[in-house]
Amino acid sequence: MKATPVSRTIEAQSHSSPIGTLPPPLLELRDLRYVYPDGTTALRGVSLRLAEGEKVAVVGLNGAGKSTLLLHLNGVLRSTSGAVLVEGAPVSNATVRRIRARVGMVFQDPDDQLFSPTVFEDVAFGPLHMGLAEAEIRSRVSRALEQVGMSGFERRMPHHLSPGQRKRVAIATVLAMDPVLLALDEPSAGLDPRARRSLIALLRALPQAMLVATHDLPMVAEAFPRVVVLSEGLVAYDGPSAALLADTALLEQYGLC
Amino acid sequence: MALTSSLDPYVDRDSPVHALDARVKLLLTLALVLALALIPAGRWSAMIAIAALLWWAVLRSAVGPGLILRRAFIAAPFALAALTLVVTRPGAPLLRLPLGPLTLTVTDAGLVAFASVILKTWLSVQAALLLMATSRFTEVLGALRSLGLPAVLVAMLGFAYRYLFVLVDEAERLLRARDSRAAALPGRRAGGPIAWRAGVLEGMVGTLFVRAYERSERIHAAMLSRSYTGEFRSFPPRSLTTSEQGLLIAGAALLAAIVWLAYWR
Numbered sequence A: 001m002k003a004t005p006v007s008r009t010i011e012a013q014s015h016s017s018p019i020g021t022l023p024p025p026l027l028e029l030r031d032l033r034y035v036y037p038d039g040t041t042a043l044r045g046v047s048l049r050l051a052e053g054e055k056v057a058v059v060g061l062n063g064a065g066k067s068t069l070l071l072h073l074n075g076v077l078r079s080t081s082g083a084v085l086v087e088g089a090p091v092s093n094a095t096v097r098r099i100r101a102r103v104g105m106v107f108q109d110p111d112d113q114l115f116s117p118t119v120f121e122d123v124a125f126g127p128l129h130m131g132l133a134e135a136e137i138r139s140r141v142s143r144a145l146e147q148v149g150m151s152g153f154e155r156r157m158p159h160h161l162s163p164g165q166r167k168r169v170a171i172a173t174v175l176a177m178d179p180v181l182l183a184l185d186e187p188s189a190g191l192d193p194r195a196r197r198s199l200i201a202l203l204r205a206l207p208q209a210m211l212v213a214t215h216d217l218p219m220v221a222e223a224f225p226r227v228v229v230l231s232e233g234l235v236a237y238d239g240p241s242a243a244l245l246a247d248t249a250l251l252e253q254y255g256l257c
Numbered sequence B: 001m002a003l004t005s006s007l008d009p010y011v012d013r014d015s016p017v018h019a020l021d022a023r024v025k026l027l028l029t030l031a032l033v034l035a036l037a038l039i040p041a042g043r044w045s046a047m048i049a050i051a052a053l054l055w056w057a058v059l060r061s062a063v064g065p066g067l068i069l070r071r072a073f074i075a076a077p078f079a080l081a082a083l084t085l086v087v088t089r090p091g092a093p094l095l096r097l098p099l100g101p102l103t104l105t106v107t108d109a110g111l112v113a114f115a116s117v118i119l120k121t122w123l124s125v126q127a128a129l130l131l132m133a134t135s136r137f138t139e140v141l142g143a144l145r146s147l148g149l150p151a152v153l154v155a156m157l158g159f160a161y162r163y164l165f166v167l168v169d170e171a172e173r174l175l176r177a178r179d180s181r182a183a184a185l186p187g188r189r190a191g192g193p194i195a196w197r198a199g200v201l202e203g204m205v206g207t208l209f210v211r212a213y214e215r216s217e218r219i220h221a222a223m224l225s226r227s228y229t230g231e232f233r234s235f236p237p238r239s240l241t242t243s244e245q246g247l248l249i250a251g252a253a254l255l256a257a258i259v260w261l262a263y264w265r
Helices: A006-015 A066-073 A096-102 A119-129 A134-147 A163-175 A193-205 A215-224 A241-246 A249-253 B004-011 B022-038 B044-059 B065-088 B108-134 B137-146 B151-181 B194-224 B242-264
Strands: A027-033 A042-048 A056-059 A081-086 A103-106 A180-183 A209-213 A226-231 A234-240 B093-099 B102-107
Touching: A027 A066, A042 A234, A056 A066, A056 A134, A056 A215, A066 A081, A066 A103, A066 A209, A066 A234, A096 A103, A103 A163, A103 A249, A103 B194, A119 A134, A119 A163, A163 A180, A163 A193, A163 B242, A193 B065, A209 B242, A215 A241, A226 A241, A234 A241, B004 B194, B022 B108, B022 B137, B044 B065, B044 B108, B044 B242, B065 B102, B065 B108, B065 B151, B102 B108, B108 B137, B151 B194
Parallel strands: A056 A209, A056 A226, A103 A180, A180 A209
Antiparallel strands: A027 A042, A027 A081, A226 A234, B093 B102
């Protein structure tokens, strides 16, 4: 494991109050349970903490509850019991709009994420609906597109982009909202090796904390120092990726290889 | 790919018509269609005057008159609905067509009315094609929005445009999957009766609908995740320059004058 970056501890300190109490974690899940309206139990009590800038992968079989978990982070789904806290504030009707600006959700299929006729309009959608001024929106859009290496594609139709480009634009749409946490659902799925490689480089370069649901273990090894294994709606493992990936018996037990 | 995208190669060209604000083009197009509709049947000189205005714009548009004239025939089947005018409009009989117990009488007034409808339709579609070939779809949407079309309707048009292509792709994949399994063994009759085939197609249409429905739910979640709360927002439009306003007024006045002359000649 490539050690905790020093900058994170400095950042954490700079956020602490003058009295010296510890700041709340960036994200905290407390005994999260979720039952779908049809009676299927998806999450059976998930507890998790994320620090600022921490990149965490969530792995597990299909149906383990990865996507359901992600949808709780910005209140698209509300837990049946338990709590989701973002920067210390529980997700509720009163806070959900503010939290959606803090947690950038990137859905698996870019065709769902990119719903506007042009790339510019799509990246501008978040800032526009956050109520920002036009000049600020335009500068955020060009900054976000530059961050993902898609400057110059503003007037293109999402449909005319390659899957890798669409994925990058999808990430830009949430970067423009200036989030502190990115929640990505299977970002490397469906990408060719080159597009996947440049996506991994992008994810490593972005400073935001990340919670990423994926089946791509080689990507986990490269970009995510910490991994959480979900199994039937419970956290089965939470620790360094290197340790999990080196343990064949454990991987087999979770059905990951 | 789908029909709407076939004008895409033209919207990036460089011409005075392309450079014109989409709101001006949209208003002038609507005014031209309205003027055509108001001209009484058989006033050929007025229709030709409007055609001349339109073709002058087409020639300056770098799109190519051939393309516009040819594509405009796409609406011809709809104009054929006016064919009944030929035999229903009272006037001097030109030709009698015995049709069993009925006799259809072709009248001169009927023919004139029919020819007028065809010409008007053809010219109106040309105007619409010129608008779409020289403006980006989103510019037209923006123009509709700034002219007062409700934001929800504009957004629906935007979604339709965005997901039309996605749906076409999905439908193509379904058709390919069906064709891949439409195999035949030598010496056996393959496939089923027409009703069975229709049933297969019905299932595919249903699948397409369910997929589109599920996608709409995911899109809604994606919109909520980006601060959407049920109200669509857009940038406030810039105001039209004096020369754009001048062009708009001049164009509208010219069209009004043609219509006026057609009535009071």
